[in-house]
Amino acid sequence: MSHDAHASAAPAAPGAPGAPDDARTLDAQTPAVRDAGKILLIVLASIVAFAGIVQLFVL
Known part of the structure; x- marks a missing residue:
């Protein structure tokens, strides 16, 4: 279950606000x-x- 959550959450981050600004901040x-x-x-x-x-x- 946790792997699915991470997989769905990860792609949303890169394309968030404004494409040209994103490239610079990245x-x-x-x-x-x-x-x-x-x-x-x-x-x-x-x-x-x-x-x-x-x-x-312990062992």
């Missing part, structure tokens, strides 16, 4: 989006690593 935001993606990956990796360490101690 170019300006790309580095920030890349940084956010890297941070998210690091956070997810650390959560997975922490869960693995906890499992080692």
